[in-house]
Amino acid sequence: MNDSAAALRRRTRDFALRNIRLVRSLPKTEEARTIGRQLLRSGTSIGANHRAAARGRSRAEFVAKLGIVLEEADETVYWLELLAESGIVPAKRLQDITREATELVKIFSASRRTLRD
Numbered sequence: 001m002n003d004s005a006a007a008l009r010r011r012t013r014d015f016a017l018r019n020i021r022l023v024r025s026l027p028k029t030e031e032a033r034t035i036g037r038q039l040l041r042s043g044t045s046i047g048a049n050h051r052a053a054a055r056g057r058s059r060a061e062f063v064a065k066l067g068i069v070l071e072e073a074d075e076t077v078y079w080l081e082l083l084a085e086s087g088i089v090p091a092k093r094l095q096d097i098t099r100e101a102t103e104l105v106k107i108f109s110a111s112r113r114t115l116r117d
Contacts, residue, residue, distance in 0.1 A: 005054065008107070012047030015104065018097055019043030019076070022089075032088050039079040045072040046104060063115045070108040077101045 023040045026032040049069045056062035080098045084091035 009047070009050065009054075012050050012104070015097075015100055016044040016047045018100070022094075022097060026083075027088065029088070031086065032083075035079055035082055035086075035088065039076065039083070042072045042075040042079060043101075046076065050108075059115065063112060066108060066112045066115065070105065070112055073101060073104045073108055077105060 019039060020043075023036040026036045046069055049065060049072060053062050053065035053069060056065055077098065080094050080101055083089045084094045084098070
């Protein structure tokens with residue numbers, strides 16, 4: 001594994017951990033629990049699916065799995081936006097994690113586009 005792949009692996013794991021901590025801190029309302037479960041699922045899935053993509057047996061399989069990573073990252077952005085826009089969590093508190101999720105979307109989108117071309 002090269003340095004950039006290892007760095008991305010660490011980055012997605014750290015992102016998953018940030019999502020876990022965020023979900024733990026959400027209010028104990030039904031809305032927060034529902035969105036929190038979705039956020040937890042998608043936010044932790046990014047790293048897991050990225051690892052699975054790295055084990056792809058072919059370029060086509062790698063690209064397909066990278067598509068799943070991209071979908072999960074984009075879904076995570078959605079849940080973070082929903083937490084902020086609904087007022088469950090102050091938008092300012094979510095700025096950094098939303099920025100990181102958006103950057104992950106951009107990284108995986110560019111990677112997938114490059115591999116498909």
